[in-house]
Amino acid sequence: MLPGTLPSMDFDPAPRQSVSDHVFGQLRDAVLSGRYPAGDALPSERELAATFEVNRHAIREALRRLQQLGLVKVSQGGATRVLDWRATAGLDLAMALTAAEDVLPVETLARDVLEMRACIGADAARLCALRATPEAKRRVSDAVEAYAAAVPDLAAMRLADLALWRRIIEGSGNIAYLLAFNSLTAGTLAVGQVPPHLRTEEILNVAAHRKLAALIEAGGAAEAEEAARGLLQAKETVR
Secondary structure, eight states, X not given: OOTTXXXXXXXXXXXXXXXXXXXXXXXXXXXXXTXXXXXXXXXXXXXXXXXXXXXXXXXXXXXXXXXHTTSEEOOTTSOOEEOOHHHHOOHHHHHHHHTOSSOOSSTTHHHHHHHHHHHHHHHHHHHHHHHOOHHHHHHHHHHHHXXXXXXXXXXXXXXXXXXXXXXXXXXXXXXXXXXXXXHHTXXXXXXXXXXXXXXXXXXXOHHHHHHXXXXXXXXXXHHHHHHHHHHHSOSSOOO
């Protein structure tokens, strides 16, 4: 494809509401699906505005959001170049995709987020057992009891479970894990907030949660890691 030319598949004109969101979503999917490979130039603002039938302000806003996600590099007075998102994007892209209502361009994202969730949770439990102060460990135990007290209200249990994992990650003392947790919980596939059909059995396992809290309080790092990983691993495969 020549730089600045339109792809063979036309974009849909933007609806009257959420114009910038519409433009952003279609350009995002075009980049992630490979319609615009890394190194290619997107069409000019003028061409995009004509294709989407919107003003250039909406195009600029969409391009700004794409640049924030690490999908393109906008050059003032020059071409907007597509980046290799695998080398430049961060967790914000995963969260933008999980929040999207359309089909996710990255088919394995749900599986990948669940795997990340299990890894972070398990290691955070290990570190919490090793590093947390007695007060922080008590907060974990208190969070488990708040979770258990929510039975049988599944919605309340999900929220209490999310609060429990925050206590565990805070107790780990790992700021990078905490920031990743904050990013994950901003999306729909979060640590403690994944598709219900994958987590009902996990959420209802009060005994396993209490065991995890007890292992953390006792300082059993390896045992806490194993217990957390077993608890967080999805019972069904996400493809």
